[in-house]
Structures are given as C-alpha cells and as structure tokens.
Amino acid sequence: MAQLWGGRFTGNISDLAWNFNASISFDQRFLEKDVEGSTVHAKMLAKQGIISQEECRSITDGLAGILRDVREGSLEITDKYEDIHSFLEANLIERIGDAGKKVHTGRSRNDQVALDMRLYARDEVKEVSGLLKRMLQTLLQIMKDNTETYMPGFTHLQKAQPVTLSHHVGAYFEMFKRDALRMKDIYERMNYCPLGAGALAGTTYPLDREFVAKELSFYGPTLNSMDSVSDRDYLLEFMSALSIIMMHLSRFSEEIIIWNSNEYGFVTIDDAYSTGSSIMPQKKNPDIAELVRGKTGRVYGDLMSLLTTMKGIPLAYNKDMQEDKEAAFDAMDTAKNCLTLFTDMLATLKFNRSAMEKSAVRGFTNATDAADYLVNKGMPFRDAHSVIGRLVLHCIDRSCAIDDLDISELKEFSELFEDDIYDAISLKTCVEKRLTIGAPSPEMMKQAIESGQAFIRDFYL
C-alpha cells in the first residue's frame, strides 16, 4: 500500500477496505490524461513563481519518463497504489525526489480526477462523432444506390404503403445525423477546464486557470469551484446520447433480423458478420445484429446507474462519484464497438431487390393509391376506401394482387375503373407521385441525398 495520506492516521486500513476503496484497476485508463494535466499544472505553477523553472522541468521530464516506461513495459501499474493519481505522484517522487512532492501544490485529487475524466470523455465524444460520420457515409451510399428499389413501408409491422430502400435507410440517416449533432452540442457544453477548483473551494495560491484551460485546449475555466468537482452532467448527457444511439442501432438491428428471416429474405448478411449453429447445418444467424440489440440494455443500465449514483450526493465531492468511471467507460466502449461493427455489417449487406419489390406488390401497399384513383375520378374518399376494402378482400380470397384483376372484374366494384388504373397503382407511380418534402419519390430523395451529402461535408468536431 502506497497512499498519499497517512499523517493523521495511527492505524492501518484493512485489506478489504483498501481494495474496496481503490480505483486503480479501472482509472489507469487515465494515465496519459493525468500526465498531460499534471504537466500543464506544473508549467503553470512555475509561470506563477510557485515552483522554480528547474523544478518544473524536473517534474515534466519525470512524468514523461514514467509514461514512456509504462508504455514500454518496464514500469507496471499495480494495485499497490490506490488510484492512478497516487501511482504517478509516488513514482515521480521516487524518480526526481523533492521536486516531485511539489506537483500537487494548489491541487486536489478532486479537481485532478474531474480534469482527467473531462479530457478522456472529450476524446471519446470526438471518436463517437467520427464513427457516426462513417455510419452516415455508409447510409448515404445505400440511399444513392436504391432510389428505385421498391419495398413495402410498414406500420404495425403490416405492409402499409410502398416506399424505396433509399427512403427507408434515409430515415436512419436523419436519426444518426441528430446523434452526431448531439455529440457536437455536448462537446460545446463540456469543454471547460475544472483544474484549479482544488478540493472544493479553490486555493490561496495565485493559480492561472485561464492559462491551464488554454494549454489543454478548453474554451476556458469552469466558473464555480464546487460545481467543478461535483459536476458529472456532461457524462450523463454523453451517456444519454449514447443510449439514444444504441436505441437507433437496436431498431435497425431488429429490422435487419426481420429482413434476414427466411420469410422475408430481403437481405443477405455477409459471412463475416454472421455465425452458424453447432447443431443445425443450414443456419446462418444474424448474431451481430442480435448482440447490438442486446447490448443496448447494458448502455441504458450504465446511464441509470450513474443517474442513480448522482441523485443523492450533497455538494461537493463524495466518494460515490468514483462510481462514474466503470459505468461511463462501459457505455463508451460498448457503443463504439456496436457502431463500428454495425456499420461494417451494413456496408457489406446485400439487398435482395426482387424479394423486396415482390413483397410490396403482394402486400396491397398500393391500396391507398387505388382509393385515391377513384377519388380523382369523382368518388368521395370514404366510399372509395370501402370499395377498395371489398376489392382487397376479393383479392385475398383469390390470392392475387389488385393489379392481377382484369378491367371487367374491377368494373364490378366500380364503373369508374378504366385501363389507366394499372399504371396509376404500379409501384413506380405510387412512389413517384409522392412529392411532398420528405416523401419517397426519387425526385425528393435526390434532394435528401444532396442535403445529406452537404451535412457530411460540413460536419466537423
């Protein structure tokens, strides 16, 4: 045990309590961030005349040496230390002597860990944003290639009206676009530096918080020292946004699982992203999509866990907050993995166009258009709805589509039917005539694709 405290104690902590209290097994992820923060802190202390330039150089060289040795494997991070902050400080002192004892001047582990987490989460927000961009590019390609790939649109998982694959995938484009905008939004709010808040009430040393914030590429310092060490809102926002991404991925996974079923046969998943059965030789299962759907619950759980942890904590720092890490890391790791794999799977997915089109024709998706046809010939909509309803029932009895009936049969339902009905209810016409903003016609999809392209081009974080 090598702890940063002890002067006030006469006895030793029990082994069980030490292990229960320690966070080094998971906060060692902060190694780079802690070195970065401590380096800038030392530079600021020297600039302010709180430590000498020589001491500063010794500290920054020492920290760089520790980082190098850990990376090379000659120095091991062990559970002898309580957390990554203690590990670094103890090793620094061992390496450079008394100057190392000055690195923690005007600082507390409370603002130190708040800084590390912010630096870490900031990178993660950027990384997720990059993965979302890749997803958007993949979706856009499918949209471009399939403006005339007809398929049924569903409500209640019942075939409803014809759409195109481009349009269906375009719906996900909008969802992931909002997810990307959420990343940007979160970044804007979180990018303030908590270092200098001290334990909770700032410090009496003349720290230059503006300097530290600037050196670490923050917009500026946080404005209340108690809030600085207690705030985990940005993590909650990030985890909420990750949960929404997972919800989108999960819905999409569910559709791919349905489309991949023997009954639908709309898609073929590449062998690289499916698995077989140990007993049934014919099986090719959509495991990746199922796992993404399954892992969604886990990310929601991480969010709920931290929300619950935070809800009863009085200001300012309390040890409960150490619990933010495992939940936040798990949510970040899981969501990034799912985004990466799902996008890979999507990029190699084969769409079985004829199965999709056949399903749209067979599913009476043109029934609304058939009713609209009668309305255009002068029949009130409610009557047209009823005529087509009876017509559909007739077709169900005969296992055929409306288009399969000849004109004399159609006329038995309404005298208004003419030869132009066949063209009016073809999938092509049904889709092409949907010209309102956001509708599936190739003309409107062209606009959606252009605006999607512009979004990807202009989006940065």
Ligand code: ARG
């Ligand atoms: N490992 C701690 C955490 O993650 C670091 C801060 C410790 N602060 C304290 N006052 N004990 O929250």
